[in-house]
Amino acid sequence: MAELIKLDGLTKCFGELLAVDAVSLSVEAGQVLGFLGPNGAGKTTTMRMVAGFMEPTAGSASVCGHDVIDDPVGVRRNIGFLPEGAPTYGDMTARSYLEFIAEIRGFDGGEKRRRVRRIVEMVALEGVLHQRIETLSKGFKRRVGLAQSLLHDPPVLILDEPTDGLDPNQKRHVRDLIREMSAEKAIVISTHILEEVDAVCDRAVVIGKGSLKADGTPEELRARAAGHNALVVTVPQAHTAAMDAVSDVPEVASIDRLSEAEGFVRFRLVSDKRKNLAPMVSDWLRGRSIPFDEMLVERGSLDDVFHAITEGDSDA
Amino acid sequence: MRNTRIIAKRELTSYFATPVAFVFIVIFLALTGAFAFYMGGFFGRGQADLEPFFAYHPWLYLLFIPAISMRLWAEERKTGTIENLMTLPVSTTEAVIGKFLAAWVFSGISLALTFPIWITVNYLGQPDNGVILASYAGSFLMAGGFLSIGSCLSALTKNQVIAFIAAATVCFLFTMSGVDLVLNFFRAWAPDILVDTIASFSFLTHFNAVTKGVIEANDLVFFASLIVFWLFANILIVELRKAR
Numbered sequence: 001m002a003e004l005i006k007l008d009g010l011t012k013c014f015g016e017l018l019a020v021d022a023v024s025l026s027v028e029a030g031q032v033l034g035f036l037g038p039n040g041a042g043k044t045t046t047m048r049m050v051a052g053f054m055e056p057t058a059g060s061a062s063v064c065g066h067d068v069i070d071d072p073v074g075v076r077r078n079i080g081f082l083p084e085g086a087p088t089y090g091d092m093t094a095r096s097y098l099e100f101i102a103e104i105r106g107f108d109g110g111e112k113r114r115r116v117r118r119i120v121e122m123v124a125l126e127g128v129l130h131q132r133i134e135t136l137s138k139g140f141k142r143r144v145g146l147a148q149s150l151l152h153d154p155p156v157l158i159l160d161e162p163t164d165g166l167d168p169n170q171k172r173h174v175r176d177l178i179r180e181m182s183a184e185k186a187i188v189i190s191t192h193i194l195e196e197v198d199a200v201c202d203r204a205v206v207i208g209k210g211s212l213k214a215d216g217t218p219e220e221l222r223a224r225a226a227g228h229n230a231l232v233v234t235v236p237q238a239h240t241a242a243m244d245a246v247s248d249v250p251e252v253a254s255i256d257r258l259s260e261a262e263g264f265v266r267f268r269l270v271s272d273k274r275k276n277l278a279p280m281v282s283d284w285l286r287g288r289s290i291p292f293d294e295m296l297v298e299r300g301s302l303d304d305v306f307h308a309i310t311e312g313d314s315d316a
Numbered sequence: 317m318r319n320t321r322i323i324a325k326r327e328l329t330s331y332f333a334t335p336v337a338f339v340f341i342v343i344f345l346a347l348t349g350a351f352a353f354y355m356g357g358f359f360g361r362g363q364a365d366l367e368p369f370f371a372y373h374p375w376l377y378l379l380f381i382p383a384i385s386m387r388l389w390a391e392e393r394k395t396g397t398i399e400n401l402m403t404l405p406v407s408t409t410e411a412v413i414g415k416f417l418a419a420w421v422f423s424g425i426s427l428a429l430t431f432p433i434w435i436t437v438n439y440l441g442q443p444d445n446g447v448i449l450a451s452y453a454g455s456f457l458m459a460g461g462f463l464s465i466g467s468c469l470s471a472l473t474k475n476q477v478i479a480f481i482a483a484a485t486v487c488f489l490f491t492m493s494g495v496d497l498v499l500n501f502f503r504a505w506a507p508d509i510l511v512d513t514i515a516s517f518s519f520l521t522h523f524n525a526v527t528k529g530v531i532e533a534n535d536l537v538f539f540a541s542l543i544v545f546w547l548f549a550n551i552l553i554v555e556l557r558k559a560r
Contacts, residue, residue: 051403054559076405083403087396091333092326103322104404132333148400 004029004156004186005050009059012045019045021210022059027186027203029155032178034201034218035190038310042210043190044084047158050188051081063156077105080154082162086145090134094125094144097133098151105152119147122177139170146174150181157187163196175200194302204302208310218302223274225300226308231269231277232258233285234294240265242290249284251275264293274300319406323414324421327388331422344380344426351376352433364441369433370451370527374491374519377462382483384423385466388415389554390479393471398558412551416467416543423459427452447529454526457539458519462487464546471553487519494518517542 005027012020020042027033037043048054050061052072060067066074089097098119102112120126123143128136133144146162162178163171178187178200191197197204197218204221206214214221222228235243237260246252246269253272257265271277278297285292331337348369352358356368392398401411437443466483473479492498493514502511515521522535 048399048559053399053403073405073407076403079403081403083396083399085396087400089326089330089397090395091330096329100322100326101404104319104406106405145400 002029003027004064005061005188007046007050007059007061010046010049010056010061011058012042012049012054013057018210020049020056023207023210023212024059025205025212025215027156027188029184029186030182031203032182032187032189032201034197034204035188035207036192036194036197036204036306037190037207038192041207041310043207044160046207047081047160047188047190048083050075051079051083051158052076053081053083077152078155080149080152080157082145082149082157082159084160085164086142088133088141088144088148091132093130093132094136094140095129097144098147101148101151107152115151119151122150123147124173138165139167142166143170143174146177155185157181157185159187159189161191162189163191163193171196194306197302206306206309213309214305221305222300222302224308225274225302225304227270227298227304228274228300229271229276230298231271231281232266232294232296232298233269233281233292234264234266235285235290235292237263237265239290242288243267245288246281246284249277249280251277251280266294268298319410320414320417323406323411324418327415327418328421331384331418337422340380340383341426341429344376345429347376348372348430349433364437364443366433366437366443366448366451367527369430370455373455374458374523377459378484378487378491380426381423381459381462382466382480382487384419385463385483386470386476386479388419388467389471389550390473390476393558394474394476402554402558408551408554412467412547412554416463416547416550419463419467420460423463424456427456427459444529447527450529450531451527453531454523454535457526457536458523461490461519461539461542461546464543464550465490468546468550468553471550471557490517491519494521 003026007023007025009022009024010020011018011022023046035043035047045054049056049068050063052068052075055069060069062068063075064078066078068075092100095116098116099112102115107115120129123146125140125143125147128140133141136144142162142165146159149157149159159178163174166174175196178189181187182200189196189200201218204214204216204218205212206221214224243255243265247255251271251273252269254270256268256270258268259266269277269281276297278295282295351372352366352369356371358368361368389398392401402408434448437448438445465486466479469482469486470476470479472482489498495518499511499515502514516538522538525532525535
């Protein structure tokens with residue numbers, strides 16, 4: 001697969017402040033990359049540099065083979081960019097704004113009308129086409145911004161917080177849209193909504209204090225959580241005493257008693273190497289004839305990983 | 317060229333999207349008329365010409381042109397639309413020129429709508445219409461000069477009020493640079509050549525020359541190079557500061 005976005009040692013300083021510190025990464029067609037990080041981590045700055053809005057202090061970035069410094073207009077032609085907050089000209093109607101974008105993207109006459117009609121259908125703007133953008137609700141404004149970035153069907157999409165401020169239905173709609181388009185495009189979305197990473201991304205990158213902290217599939221990231229593959233077991237109260245010996249199972253590092261209810265006790269067993277304990281523990285329980293009511297493998301939460309990585313906890 | 321035209325068209329439409337343009341034009345027409353008739357003594361001087369009308373243009377422009385130019389870039393930066401605009405496939409030069417042209421066309425429309433005074437003076441007597449035409453051209457060129465300054469300074473700030481005041485101040489200095497108030501400040505320490513140069517930057521000097529009915533190459537070159545210089549500075553400033 002072709003590398004559509006390539007960052008090499010991309011760095012941005014604002015005076016003394018190092019906002020983006022030598023970020024290298026590449027995104028291929030067919031990939032949806034989730035760009036995660038706390039506010040101020042450098043997500044927006046990185047995206048702005050890729051979109052050709054800011055010049056890097058050092059390093060390079062290219063989009064579809066066009067370098068952002070040498071050929072910014074070439075980059076902009078191949079990119080659909082939704083800036084943070086989806087700024088649009090509020091005094092224009094949605095239709096005249098999208099027609100302006102279509103013209104500046106080089107579409108005229110019938111092709112312009114066809115493009116605008118298609119995109120309006122795609123993001124469901126039919127009802128508000130003749131309203132001034134500043135009078136629209138937040139969700140519609142965001143959709144106008146999204147329409148603007150998709151109008152020319154670009155091979156590369158950079159969306160800075162595309163679902164920020166949308167209601168759950170609108171969020172789902174935008175995510176569906178991103179997934180539909182993902183087959184042949186390279187898409188980068190920034191977000192701090194972690195469920196979104198699960199919903200649309202097949203790769204996630206965590207950035208903290210300007211540099212890359214983690215890069216992998218959401219599943220791989222999750223495996224880095226401290227509680228990944230912890231096992232929750234519920235046994236009848238009569239057998240609780242016998243459970244203390246479960247630490248004989250070599251992989252079990254700790255046992256927590258979670259709760260007691262209706263004659264059952266829940267335990268949480270954590271592996272020190274984040275291995276799946278289910279096979280060994282179930283063998284062990286069966287060997288001792290301890291009946292169990294429930295056995296559940298917990299998956300690490302992205303929240304925990306995110307927190308651990310960006311707060312500088314080396315354990316993750 | 318194409319991109320410049322599209323940007324200019326969008327910009328010009330947005331002047332008329334709100335009542336601002338109409339309010340502006342009405343007040344501009346009222347004031348140009350009022351100055352010509354009351355302060356210029358249009359009727360009293362017993363001559364069929366538009367000199368009292370054009371004589372106040374530099375001073376009216378000091379108020380009106382910064383009001384047109386202040387939003388050009390300051391508003392884009394304030395609302396963040398500059399991030400949208402500058403990530404479209406247009407060069408900074410195309411964007412700067414497109415916006416400038418839109419503002420210039422708008423000021424041209426305002427100026428053209430003063431035509432009733434031209435009809436009036438032709439009805440009352442036999443003015444030299446060549447001089448009037450030259451004066452209109454001069455006034456339009458001067459508006460372009462003011463606008464290029466205003467557009468450039470508007471790119472320096474997110475605040476339209478600051479853009480307005482900065483543009484009005486710099487335009488005032490350019491208008492006044494031929495008078496002793498300004499020149500004396502420089503005479504104290506600057507070499508003569510600099511003082512002469514500053515004096516030659518005066519809008520008034522060049523505008524007055526044109527309103528005499530003589531469009532000379534050096535006046536045209538003055539306004540043209542002034543516009544080019546400020547728009548060039550405008551491009552640099554947008555490049556440097558767009559993301560701040």
